[in-house]
Amino acid sequence: MSTRPLQAVETLADDLCAWLPTQRWFAAKGQALSSVRVIRAELIAGGDPALVHTLVEAAGGEVYQVLIGVRDHLPEHLAHAVIGKLGDAYAYAATHDPELMSLLLDLLAEGADRGGLSWRAEPGVELVTGLRARPIGVEQSNTSVVFGFHYILKLFRRPVPGPNRDVDLHRALHRAGSAQVAQPVAVVAGEDMVLAFAQRFLGDAAEGWATATASVRDLLAEGDLHAGEVGGDFAGEAARLGAAVARVHADLAAALGTESIDARRIGATVDAMHTRLDTVLGEVPELVEHESVLRAAFDAVRALPGDIMAQQVHGDLHLGQVLRTTAGWVLIDFEGEPASRPDERARTRSPLRDVAGMLRSFDYAALHLLAGEEPDHQRETRAAEWADRNRAAFCDGYASIGGDPRAHAVLLRAFELDKAVYEVSYEHRNRPDWMAIPLAAIRRAS
The missing domain is CATH 3.90.1200.10 (Aminoglycoside phosphotransferase (APH), C-terminal lobe)
Structure with missing residues (x-):
């Protein structure tokens, strides 16, 4: 993967323009996009596979979060997730890749600063690592990844600047001792926005x-x-x-x-x-x-x-x-x-x-x-x-x-x-x- 991920991902703009409207979480369902502008692309993990955190702005001003995986050779189980090509390599939706998603849990457990983002567990929470990741396929507005039977990480597909209501209300209810919410365990944030939120996974639900x-x-x-x-x-x-x-x-x-x-x-x-x-x-x-x-x-x-x-x-x-x-x-x-x-x-x-x-x-x-x-x-x-x-x-x-x-x-x-x-x-x-x-x-x- 190039050490200049923004310039590399910018070459995917036309592919993203075609790919975004096919996603369940795309806001204007059924409508074609005239353009997409890549406003952020930072390398989270290099090598093969590589992982790039990306924010793109669709025509009309809506901002979407996309995790892009990059592989020289694409396994058959990821063929459906292809977005386009970066030179000879394949760019694809990384949320479908257990190997790359498992890396996110490692970053949260470390309390890392990577790719211009902070990866933090909630106070008092020690995360278990080495868990297999799998995406949840039924959501409409976001994308969630489950780690083993321990945690579920929600990737906010349309992040906005400022406080995140989902995180804030869960924290308030957890502090109040509510039995009606799952425990918050970690947050991924950029400079001015929350990008992902992890909670205890309720495997019996x-x-x-x-x-x-x-x-x-x-x-x-x-x-x-x-x-x-x-x-x-x-x-x-x-x-x-x-x-x-x-x-x-x-x-x-x-x-x-x-x-x-x-x-x-x-x-x-x-x-x-x-x-x-x-x-x-x-x-x-x-x-x-x-x-x-x-x-x-x-x-x-x-x-x-x-x-x-x-x-x-x-x-x-x-x-x-x-x-x-x-x-x-x-x-x-x-x-x-x-x-x-x-x-x-x-x-x-x-x-x-x-x-x-x-x-x-x-x-x-x-x-x-x-x-x-x-x-x-x-x-x-x-x-x-x-x-x-x-x-x-x-x-x-x-x-x-x-x-x-x-x-x-x-x-x-x-x-x-x-x-x-x-x-x-x-x-x-x-x-x-x-x-x-x-x-x-x-x-x-x-």
């Missing part, structure tokens, strides 16, 4: 989405039974999940404080809901018939008496952001809504935002298996029963620790409908067959 949708499949397979009569009933887990979310909210409030949102900020929140609706109405004609109901639900928030309590919350909570371990439910990925600006993610919010996100997720878990099918009244009825049962159980569980979210029906309804409007737009652009799910929720509210 099952993803919430997979667990919930397995329950829905059991129900739909039975056909004649109701949600509470099937062996795979999820309501008990939904209640325990609600309690876990309430505990996280309580711990965040205790650790980081709360504040009151006054009428001015409430009005700005409602205005943002209307602005989102304006945009989606222009994209999705099917939403027009529900406009008056949606606007009335949003405006009802303005009439609420008194201020609204706000605090740090998860910010993007759904069944894909929770894990069921043998010890209970754990929340992951506290970055906030990926489409929001960093300053927006950092703001305090009503905890009901998280509750609304999870309630919408139960709706998705119940109905996504019917998307694209011919209408079947019985299956639709059973799926709706499952959603209603688990939404209620989640709220019951939440109420057992915190206040009952259903006591704030006006605000919760507005947050749910605002989320559904966002979902309509997302599905319209990405999964048209699924657009019926949020539209059905809006229709039920009409």
